[in-house]
Amino acid sequence: MKDKLATLCLSEEAALKGLFLGPQAENSQWVSAQINALLNSWFEWRRSFRPGDGRAVSSADMESADYIKRRQHTDDVLQELASRFEQEIPKFSPRYIGHMFSETSLPALFGHILTLLHNPNNISGESSWVGVTVEEEAITALAQMMGFRKGIGHFTSGGTIANFEAVYRARTRCVNWMAAGLEQGCCSAFASAAMGYRSYNEISHGVKASAERLNPFEGNPFIAAQEISQKIGRDFLGPVLLIPEHKHYSWTKSAHVFGLGAEALWPVQLDAHGHLDIQDLKRQIRRAQLEDRPIVMVVSVLGTTELGMIDPIHEVQELLDMYRHVEGWHIWHHVDAAYGGFLCSLKGENQEVSGVLSEQSLKAIEAMGRATSVTIDPHKLGYVPYSSGAFITADEKDYYQRSFGAPYVNFSVNKDKGPFTLEGSRSAAGAVATWMTAQCVGFSQEGYGRLIARTIRLRKEMEEVLRENVPNIRVAPSGDANLLGFCVAQPGDSLQKVNERTLRLYETFAADNHSDFFISKTRIYKKCYSRYFENVVSSWQGRIDADELVLARICIMNPFFKTKEMNVDFQDLFVQSLQERVRGLDSLKI
Ligand SMILES: *Cc1c(COP(=O)(O)O)cnc(C)c1O
Secondary structure (H helix, E strand, O other): OOOOHHHOOOHHHHHHHHHOOOOOOOOHHHHHHHHHHHHHHHHHHHHHOOHHHOOOOOHHHHHOHHHHHHHHHHHHHHHHHHHHHOOOOOOOOOOEOOOOOOOOOHHHHHHHHHHHHHOOEOOOOOOOHHHHHHHHHHHHHHHHHOOOOOOEEEEEOOHHHHHHHHHHHHHHHHHHHHHHHHHOOOOOHHHHOOOHHHHHHHOOHHHHHHHHHHOOOOOOHHHHHHHHHHHHOOOOOOOEEEEEOOOOOHHHHHHHHOOOOHHHEEEEOEOOOOOEOHHHHHHHHHHHHHOOOOEEEEEEEEOOOOOOOEOOHHHHHHHHHHHHHHHOOOOOEEEEEOOHHHHHHHOOOOHHHHOOOOHHHHHHHHOHHHOOEEEEOOOOOOOOOOOOEEEEEOOHHHHOOOOOOOOOOOOOOOOOOHHHOOOOOOEOHHHHHHHHHHHHOOOOHHHHHHHHHHHHHHHHHHHHHHHHHOOOEEEOOOOOOOEEEEEEOOOOOEHHHHHHHHHHHHHHOOOOOOOOOEOEEEEEEHHHHHHHHHHHHHOOOOEOOOOEEEEEEEEOOOOOOOOOOOOOOHHHHHHHHHHHHHHHHHHOOO
């Protein structure tokens, strides 16, 4: 018999258990009561608005046959739909360790549901009085968590659009500066595009107005390029984005969407640990200068989508600061923290929480507030329902770049973000859900910090038990967060063989409700991950006869993955399950 006291969890952890429904819907009574209360106040709100207007649906209506029939039909359809959704991936279960989603937090869910009832459109204050204010407050909370003094931004449907918001603004700033500089007589597109606000503001309005024809994204890009070529004395090939090789695929989309062309994405190499290589970044900046290609932005990643790696954001910022001081180049630094932004909640005095991150990672996180802009997805590590992403800049000037008015919307001059957002109609739900988590979970070490630190500790433990118990397991090194990639390789195995084994292994985790666990997989390309790739394959002295390495991938996000109170130790069970699968593949000689 276990000691009764030992099975009780720490009081802080007990408090966190109120934040999620629980795998067996343990908190269902409270959730029902809260949702009922929300519905009731929503009903009351209607009833109290001009009650003298009277009722539209009478008792007689409600008794009519057609009314009853139509309602019955809706009931049936809804029930059927609900049972279809029961075939969905059981994301709430600790057995789901596949992609970067899990249970959503209850405060977020309540906020989301309440917003759906009111259905505000945050395109402007005219259509959403409360929603836009709550959005501001949520942005401020996110910005503060990430270390910005103030921060200005808005919610998006996700990280992809938030990254687009960054490219859109940085591209506008870059070409405005470039065009003005060239028009004023500077003969370097690169230097003009990095002149900074002070120099730009000193340029007279006359010059800025006539420079507009040199902006490839306002008029005709081909005519603009011809004129720029004349001014710089060489063929103008357009601006570039410097982005590390482990980038999310939304960056590739952005090059197409914004008409930059795929060639404009200049990759920055990774080091042997899979992080952005600062020396190569330096080389790429020099190359841009030599080839006279303006730099739209430099991107670093906080928490890669593949393996949760954290780039040396502090070193990138220091390098760019150095260029600003020494050369006068103002280069936009965007941090793609779609996945890892909430890791900033681990910062602070409590070593038990911050200590799960490496010193390098902590330094990277500390430097976030010095970047020009960031992307963060509350619908990932923020445990907020879809869709909830955000784009934030440190400086207002970088936020308010190019605007578009709409004749039918009353945009108030100072407040509305509407004329500046890529999206038009925007639900307030993602912002409100995030706001609720800021209030009720907290973006500090005592809230999200504790929760996320726990998932990182679990990833580390998992890494250890896999290494100890699964023969020939090769864990991809230097995962900085709660993602883990691995394959099974005997010494000397060829890469093709290992990849086939990993794919077969992945397939044994069937993608239906009957699997004992749910995992994901990813591919690491030799071309992109070069030194890291070699580093991983050399761990089993593998023969490189393929251009990619397939990795089984798990993401431990579920807050109940290791809970003493449950009947199952999911960590043990997963290891056993993996052992059996590997033995099965061994016996088939795969
Ligand atoms: C998930 C992710 C994105 C894209 O976010 P969506 O919300 O899926 O559009 C961008 N960058 C990184 C690093 C991500 O992890």
